[in-house]
Amino acid sequence: KNQVEQSPQSLIILEGKNCTLQCNYTVSPFSNLRWYKQDTGRGPVSLTIMTFSENTKSNGRYTATLDADTKQSSLHITASQLSDSASYICVVSDRGSTLGRLYFGRGTQLTVWP
Amino acid sequence: EADIYQTPRYLVIGTGKKITLECSQTMGHDKMYWYQQDPGMELHLIHYSYGVNSTEKGDLSSESTVSRIRTEHFPLTLESARPSHTSQYLCASSDGQGSNQPQHFGDGTRLSIL
Numbered sequence: 001k002n003q004v005e006q007s008p009q010s011l012i013i014l015e016g017k018n019c020t021l022q023c024n025y026t027v028s029p030f031s032n033l034r035w036y037k038q039d040t041g042r043g044p045v046s047l048t049i050m051t052f053s054e055n056t057k058s059n060g061r062y063t064a065t066l067d068a069d070t071k072q073s074s075l076h077i078t079a080s081q082l083s084d085s086a087s088y089i090c091v092v093s094d095r096g097s098t099l100g101r102l103y104f105g106r107g108t109q110l111t112v113w114p
Numbered sequence: 115e116a117d118i119y120q121t122p123r124y125l126v127i128g129t130g131k132k133i134t135l136e137c138s139q140t141m142g143h144d145k146m147y148w149y150q151q152d153p154g155m156e157l158h159l160i161h162y163s164y165g166v167n168s169t170e171k172g173d174l175s176s177e178s179t180v181s182r183i184r185t186e187h188f189p190l191t192l193e194s195a196r197p198s199h200t201s202q203y204l205c206a207s208s209d210g211q212g213s214n215q216p217q218h219f220g221d222g223t224r225l226s227i228l
Binding site: 005020031041043089093104109 | 118154155156157158159203204206213216217218219220222
């Protein structure tokens with residue numbers, strides 16, 4: 001069964017600290033993995049996309065990694081800011097159809113305290 | 115920010131009413147999607163469209179219906195609302211072929227059926 005599991009479910013850190021969010025998936029065949037940020041009351045916004053051949057990609061203070069062999073990804077946030085408080089959702093796409101079927105994780109709820 | 119708009123943002127309405135949730139995008143995207151999201155849970159695809167006059171049911175069974183008469187407009191209708199329809203509904207769109215194009219999300223409609 002194709003699944004996406006994220007950990008931790010929730011995380012509280014102090015402003016300025018770093019954190020790492022995890023995503024494990026069993027989706028096959030694999031096409032790409034995307035991390036979305038969803039602020040409270042808003043729709044998700046794409047942060048990064050990683051394909052099979054990529055193992056690291058950065059977007060400002062966000063760095064995503066992908067290990068396609070172990071089917072694991074992480075999102076590292078450096079020097080956290082209050083505005084980083086949000087849900088971070090891991091989404092994996094398969095190559096099974098033109099639509100690119102998406103499998104969503106339940107998200108990690110990150111809270112950054114001052 | 116993506117140009118995709120959903121109205122209303124919030125709706126509280128009684129059981130049995132007919133409801134239409136509006137979604138419009140100004141990016142000329144061919145593909146559009148409706149998702150249902152409950153607190154702490156993953157997004158579930160309930161409808162999608164490849165283009166004008168194309169509509170398909172998603173993975174999660176839904177009593178709602180959709181139409182795609184114009185490229186930019188993808189409304190969702192509930193003929194007779196029930197408390198079980200209470201949820202957040204997110205609309206999204208994407209461009210291009212395959213699964214590497216990001217989905218751009220609206221900010222959602224939070225629906226409460228009394």
